[in-house]
Amino acid sequence: MIRKHRLLIIAAVLALVQIGFLAVMIAGRASILRNGHEVLLKVEPVDPRDLLRGDYVRLGYEISAIPAEMVAKAKRKERGADTIFVRLKKEPDGFWRAVSASLGTPSPTPPAEGEVEIRGTTTSSRSLQENTVIRIEYGIERFYLPEGEGKPIERDMRMRSFGILAAIGKDGTPQIKALMDGNEMLFQEPLY
Amino acid sequence: MPNYMSQLKGDVSRWVENGLIDQPTGEALVADAEARSPRSFNFGSVLAIMAALLLCAAILLLVAANWEAIPRLVRVAGLFAMILGFHVGGVWLKQSGSDALAEGCWLIAAAAFGGSIALIGQMYHLSGDPSSALLTWCAGTALAAISLRSSPLTVAAISIAIAWMVTRSLDDWGAVPHSYLVLAAMLWLVSYWTQSRPARHLILLSLILYMCLNAVHVDVAALGVSLAIGASLLFLLSVRAPEAVERIAQIGGRLPVHCLFGFLAGLALLQIELVDEGGRLALAAIATFGGITAALILAGRESRMLRWVAYAGFGLELAFVYAETIGTMLGTAGLFLASGIVLGIIALFIIRMERRLGTTAIRGGQGA
Numbered sequence: 313m314i315r316k317h318r319l320l321i322i323a324a325v326l327a328l329v330q331i332g333f334l335a336v337m338i339a340g341r342a343s344i345l346r347n348g349h350e351v352l353l354k355v356e357p358v359d360p361r362d363l364l365r366g367d368y369v370r371l372g373y374e375i376s377a378i379p380a381e382m383v384a385k386a387k388r389k390e391r392g393a394d395t396i397f398v399r400l401k402k403e404p405d406g407f408w409r410a411v412s413a414s415l416g417t418p419s420p421t422p423p424a425e426g427e428v429e430i431r432g433t434t435t436s437s438r439s440l441q442e443n444t445v446i447r448i449e450y451g452i453e454r455f456y457l458p459e460g461e462g463k464p465i466e467r468d469m470r471m472r473s474f475g476i477l478a479a480i481g482k483d484g485t486p487q488i489k490a491l492m493d494g495n496e497m498l499f500q501e502p503l504y
Numbered sequence: 505m506p507n508y509m510s511q512l513k514g515d516v517s518r519w520v521e522n523g524l525i526d527q528p529t530g531e532a533l534v535a536d537a538e539a540r541s542p543r544s545f546n547f548g549s550v551l552a553i554m555a556a557l558l559l560c561a562a563i564l565l566l567v568a569a570n571w572e573a574i575p576r577l578v579r580v581a582g583l584f585a586m587i588l589g590f591h592v593g594g595v596w597l598k599q600s601g602s603d604a605l606a607e608g609c610w611l612i613a614a615a616a617f618g619g620s621i622a623l624i625g626q627m628y629h630l631s632g633d634p635s636s637a638l639l640t641w642c643a644g645t646a647l648a649a650i651s652l653r654s655s656p657l658t659v660a661a662i663s664i665a666i667a668w669m670v671t672r673s674l675d676d677w678g679a680v681p682h683s684y685l686v687l688a689a690m691l692w693l694v695s696y697w698t699q700s701r702p703a704r705h706l707i708l709l710s711l712i713l714y715m716c717l718n719a720v721h722v723d724v725a726a727l728g729v730s731l732a733i734g735a736s737l738l739f740l741l742s743v744r745a746p747e748a749v750e751r752i753a754q755i756g757g758r759l760p761v762h763c764l765f766g767f768l769a770g771l772a773l774l775q776i777e778l779v780d781e782g783g784r785l786a787l788a789a790i791a792t793f794g795g796i797t798a799a800l801i802l803a804g805r806e807s808r809m810l811r812w813v814a815y816a817g818f819g820l821e822l823a824f825v826y827a828e829t830i831g832t833m834l835g836t837a838g839l840f841l842a843s844g845i846v847l848g849i850i851a852l853f854i855i856r857m858e859r860r861l862g863t864t865a866i867r868g869g870q871g872a
Contacts, residue, residue: 319595320596323592324591324592331587456570
């Protein structure tokens with residue numbers, strides 16, 4: 313009888329551990345949406361063949377490629393992916409653009425008023441000196457849509473510029489908040 | 505062991521007919537063998553697992569469809585309820601004796617966990633690294649396998665790990681994740697605890713796949729040769745010291761089959777690389793034929809499956825050599841002739857060997 317209950321308890325605890333883990337993931341993301349610093353990023357046209365794969369739209373950003381000279385000298389690995397912190401500044405047209413970047417750790421000087429630091433990962437595999445631009449992924453390169461709704465957006469994206477309203481958490485993790493067509497909000501994400 | 509059982513029943517009834525043993529002894533022998541044979545093939549269990557896998561696919565696709573008719577929070581809550589319900593319900597079924605249904609429930613719970621990870625990625629547009637989601641799913645499933653001592657869940661965890669390895673090696677240029685070896689070793693240990701022999705078979709096959717993917721990214725010839733040599737050494741070890749190897753591997757004496765498969769895969773890689781180099785290609789082909797023959801002689805008697813792998817490898821190799829080393833028309837003609845003679849000699853050899861292998865089987869009424 314005890315043994316019977318023990319296995320039931322194990323199963324329930326296992327399920328709760330898995331659910332708890334998933335809930336923490338959700339809570340973390342929701343907290344960035346709720347409390348994060350809002351920035352508007354300009355979406356760059358991407359090769360149309362790459363734009364839509366399955367039911368998400370692939371997004372490239374202006375800040376996905378930044379000039380190498382913008383990066384402050386820092387400890388760096390010879391090859392491979394590296395964390396990078398890119399400082400963004402709001403410009404008169406409303407979009408936020410990169411002003412400087414720091415590899416490995418955030419820049420020691422705190423961001424000024426109207427600036428925010430976003431965290432990304434470099435994807436260029438050669439050493440930085442050889443690259444004139446550094447390609448960066450921020451983890452917000454996909455926008456998922458209900459099945460079948462991607463095509464019209466893909467078409468519009470080729471004709472005019474879109475924006476992504478993102479929230480940036482304390483540690484620099486960005487989180488997509490809304491897809492913007494000019495000033496019109498196409499999809500806004502609820503917290504949960 | 506349905507094969508063994510049907511053969512034994514045939515043998516026993518003949519022995520009874522011939523008066524070698526009496527009827528009660530025959531029945532007792534069959535009953536004993538039936539009691540000792542591992543869980544026999546059971547359509548109910550197989551269908552239950554297949555049904556569970558279909559439901560798993562349905563769950564994952566429903567999440568992927570991002571169907572707006574169900575609000576997101578309801579989807580999350582539904583998946584969480586399934587994780588809890590199918591885990592606990594599975595235990596309840598297990599305790600009422602329906603093992604297969606229990607395992608099916610746990611598989612669905614594992615799919616609900618994976619679907620939840622996918623749903624969260626979709627809700628928050630995490631482009632991130634899809635492979636890290638697979639790794640998380642694998643960890644969750646392995647944890648469930650350990651907690652519930654479930655063999656199907658162990659196999660599921662390994663399948664997810666393999667999917668992770670393949671996605672990673674397709675995603676990034678030149679990067680098969682070597683940490684897969686660590687993952688495979690850990691899951692191998694889990695398979696002892698969950699008493700999952702299929703899991704160990706799957707891991708061995710995945711290691712061959714790992715070597716092949718590595719070969720494509722790094723150096724086809726070198727890794728092909730290392731795979732073939734490594735597999736041969738392990739083959740010799742498992743044939744020389746079968747008890748010791750079986751004590752560690754616990755794989756039903758099938759390790760030589762995996763080794764032969766690895767050997768053939770390694771030499772296939774090598775030959776694909778050497779396709780334009782006549783002389784060295786011929787050497788590699790001879791090594792293949794030699795290896796297959798050696799495997800048949802050393803272990804063909806014990807394992808029907810090894811014999812079939814050897815035959816299949818032999819046939820494919822022959823077809824490959826036939827198709828690839830054709831140069832000029834004259835060369836082709838010469839090759840046809842040489843292939844014919846060599847094939848004839850080898851066929852004669854194999855027939856003779858089969859006769860040798862079959863001497864016991866012929867008396868038993870069935871050769872392979």
